[in-house]
C-alpha cells in the first residue's frame with residue numbers, strides 16, 4: 498500500500514482524520530484490484546482489501562466478515578485493533594444486524610456515544626469510538642461485510658464512502674475467488690480419491706498402501722522443513738504414485754515370488770503408464786514428476802530415466818518405494834505393508850542396507 502506507514506498511526510481521538518483525496522483513493526482501489534490477481538500460497542486474499550481500508554479511512558482496525566451457509570458471519574481477516582477477532586464467529590445479534598445491513602444496502606456509520614445496537618456490537622475494543630460497515634455482495638447474494646473501527650471520529654466525504662463501497666465489492670471478488678479455488682480443490686481431491694479407489698479395486702494388495710506412503714512421505718517432508726505447499730504436493734503425488742499399476746496384469750501384481758524379466762518389464766512400465774493416465778488432467782500436472790520418477794534411485798540405477806542424486810525431483814526422492822520408505826517409515830512409527838511383494842522387499846532389506854545410501858536419497 499502506498500501509505501502503509503501512515504495507516505499504522507492512529508488519528509488523534511475525536512479529530513478529523515486527514516483522509517486521502519479522490520486521486521489517491523482511486524490509485525488505492527486500482528492497486529487492490531490488481532493485487533487480487535496475484536494471490537498465491539497461504540496468503541489471505543483479503544489482505545489487500547484490509548490494507549486498502551486502513552489507507553482510505555486511516556482505520557485503526559479492519560476486518561472482513563464472511564457469511565457461511567448457516568447465516569453466521571465469521572471474521573476471515575482482521576488487522577490492527579481488530580486482529581484478535583480473526584477466526585471468531587459473530588454473535589447471533591451481530592449476524593442479525595449484518596442481515597439488516599444487507600437490507601439497507603449501503604454503508605452504515607456508528608459512534609460510541611450513540612449507544613445504539615451497531616456501536617454496541619461492532620465497536621469491538623474499548624478505545625474504539627467510530628466505525629463503518631459496508632455490505633459485501635456477489636451477484637445479489639449476501640456474502641459478508643467490511644468493518645472498520647477507529648479511535649477518533651472520521652469525517653468522510655462522498656468519495657470516501659464510494660471508495661469504501663468499492664473496496665467491499667473487491668472483497669466480494671476475493672470471496673468469489675476463494676470459493677472457486679475451494680471448488681477446484683474439492684474437484685482435485687475427488688479425482689485423486691477416485692483414481693486411488695480404482696487402483697485398489699484392481700489390486701487389493703495396494704489397499705491403504707498409497708495412503709500410508711503419503712502419510713510417511715509427508716512426515717519425512719515435514720522433518721526436512723519443506724513448505725506446506727510442497728508437503729501438499731508430496732502427499733498428493735504419493736496417493737497417485739502407483740496409479741499406472743491399473744494397467745499391470747493382476748497375476749504380476751499378486752505374484753509372491755521374484756518377477757521374471759518380462760514381468761519386471763511390465764511392472765516397471767507402471768510409472769510411465771501412470772504419467773500418461775494423469776497427463777490429460779491439467780490439474781494433476783504438478784504431480785507428474787513424482788509419479789514418473791518414484792522408481793529412480795539416488796545412485797542413478799533406477800528407472801525410467803536413470804536420474805541421479807538431486808536431479809530426481811524431491812517428491813520422487815521422498816516416496817522411495819523400494820524399501821527406503823519402509824525403513825524411513827519405521828522411524829516415524831509406521832506399519833509395513835503386508836503384500837506378497839512387500840514381504841519380499843522386507844526380506845531384501847538386510848541386503849539393501851549393506852549399501853543404504855545407494856538407492857535411497859539422504860534425508861539430510
Ligand SMILES: [Fe+2]
Pocket residue numbers: 738739767791792818
Ligand atoms: Fe511404484
